[in-house]
Amino acid sequence: MPEFQERVRNFFKESKRVFLVTKKPGWEEYKKAAKITGLGILVIGLVGMLIRIIGILMLGG
Known part of the structure; x- marks a missing residue:
């Protein structure tokens, strides 16, 4: 138990x-930082949308 207390203290x-x-x-x-974060969210959303569109086109719905 003293080891745990020492770790918490540290x-x-x-x-x-x-x-x-x-x-x-x-x-x-x-x-x-807000601009970079927004741009990152936008890029991830676009990649997800492209993957979804490709999946729909390949599988037909």
């Missing part, structure tokens, strides 16, 4: 260190 210590190093993104960085 986890929180590491998590605290990560939170201290990170920073809140600025508006420009947020917009860029």
Whole structure:
């Protein structure tokens, strides 16, 4: 049991260190991330639609 407590303590210590190093993104960085995410969703949707269309054409419905 002490090993588990030590692992939990280390986890929180590491998590605290990560939170201290990170920073809140600025508006420009947020917009860029939103655009990239939206583009990724669009690409995945188009690939899925193409696969569906090819499947319909090959199997006839």
